[in-house]
Amino acid sequence: MTHGSPTPKHFPFREEVELRGHIIDSLLLPKVLDEISTLGGEYESHDVQIGHHRHDPSYVRLLVSAPTPECLDKILSTIGQHGAMPVAMQNCRLEPADIAGAFPEGFYATTNEPTEIRVGSEWITVQRQEMDCGIKVDGKTKQAQCIPMCEVQQGDQIVVGRAGVRVHPIANDLTRPQGFRFMNSEVSSEKPKQVIVREIAEQMRQASRGKGKILVVGGPAIVHTGSREHLSWLIRKGYVHVLFAGNALATHDIEQSFFGTSLGISMDHGGSAEEGHEHHLRTINRIRRVGSIQNAVDQKLLQNGIMYECIQHQIPFVLAGSIRDDGPLPDVISDTLEAQSKMRELVQDVTFCLMIATTLHSIAVGNLLPARVKVVCVDINPATVTKLTDRGTRQTIGLVTDVEPFLRVLVQELGGP
Ligand SMILES: NC(=O)c1ccc[n+]([C@@H]2O[C@H](COP(=O)([O-])OP(=O)(O)OC[C@H]3O[C@@H](n4cnc5c(N)ncnc54)[C@H](O)[C@@H]3O)[C@@H](O)[C@H]2O)c1
Secondary structure, rough: EEEOOOOOOOOOOOEEEEEEEEOOOOOHHHHHHHHHHHHHOOOEEEEEOOOOOOOOOOEEEEEEEEEOOOHHHHHHHHHHOOOEEOOOOOOEEEEEOOOOOOOOOEEEOOOOOOOEEEEEEEEEEEOOOOOOOOOEEEEOOEEEEEEEEHHHHOOOOEOOOOOEEEEEEEHHHOOOOOOOOOOOOOOOOEEEEEEEEHHHHHHHHHHHHHHHEEEEOOOOOOHOOHHHHHHHHHOOOOOOEEEOOOOHHHHHHHHHHOOEEEEEEEOOOEEEEHHHHHHHHHHHHHHHHHOOOOHHHOOOOOOOOOHHHHHOOOEOOOEEEOOOOOOOOOOEEOHHHHHHHHHHHOOOOEEEEEOOOOOHHHHHHHHHHHOEEEEEEEEEEEHHHHHHOOOOOOEEEEEOOOHHHHHHHHHHHOOOO
């Protein structure tokens, strides 16, 4: 069977590829065939074995042909992201980095999907899977890991080209335990939220019993909407294992502790407090004067709220800086690469990530997470979730809602007030 462009019958540049797993129901096979045709190639199926039952894997071998080597290369790298790999067994090609802080030209650029590379005729799993990195191989220990560009040292062995690299898209694997019933649902404000929140609560309950690690990424709307007690409760009860945020969440949280306001708005009556617009500056100043949030807790200056609970329960947090920060608080890491690196360390064993009301930090963290981590993004604006999935965090479930009712119902589902 030949498909794609009608003439010539076979283009001169060819490669045989194979695709296995749940490629029919996950729609990976049609996606691959469509990419080949769209990019100007042809395909011929050489072997097709379709699984009989829902959990049976399928297998397809295709001859892909293209009019130029560049076109073939483009097709193979695109369909490779969907798990279609050349049949010919080749080792990956390694090249030493000629300078620090950059990959050799032609480096293999990673996705967030599980990846293996073939070294010395053996397939090895790439560790610390992360999108938009390269792969560094340690020849002695035969270990491979994703490495961001800025961390490359001169002489590091870096994978170049896509030979000997195979990707196993998680969408392929329908045999994994089904976490979310709504896993395939689209971003919508018209979903029964109680059901979704119940499932999120169940995931968090399991993780809190030692079966995972929960990362919360939060924006200041958590405090502005009067939800900080909900998040504080979640931290107190062991449902948050790591917190990522920026200057604003921590500042307004502490502002509420000091002045009872969030960005000058009274949390009691919802009106502007007198000279309230200065409260967040006075808050930052007060913490800067004692040196850190930890010191403020130790000196009993800070006695409640999100950051207080993190300190009390030894929950690691990263407050990553941004160009719009006032102060910032002394705990904010204003070197973005240093913040990224600290976040990278802390996401390694995360299994579930709840992103709440921050576009900046949600997308930044999405870039660091491997595709196996379940991600729920709660935001009042559907565009935030769409941006996250468009930038590669495709495993994201979007919940379009105001953060306050979401957190209130989540806490209730988990047995809180
Ligand atoms: N004074 C300061 O220092 C200061 C003030 C603001 C922000 N910042 C910093 O700027 C960076 C970006 O800030 P950001 O994360 O707030 O902005 P952002 O624009 O990245 O994200 C804000 C998100 O909150 C969502 N949102 C707003 N109200 C909501 C609600 N009620 N329910 C659900 N979602 C809601 C918006 O749709 C948006 O997606 C951060 O690093 C932050 O710390 C600093």
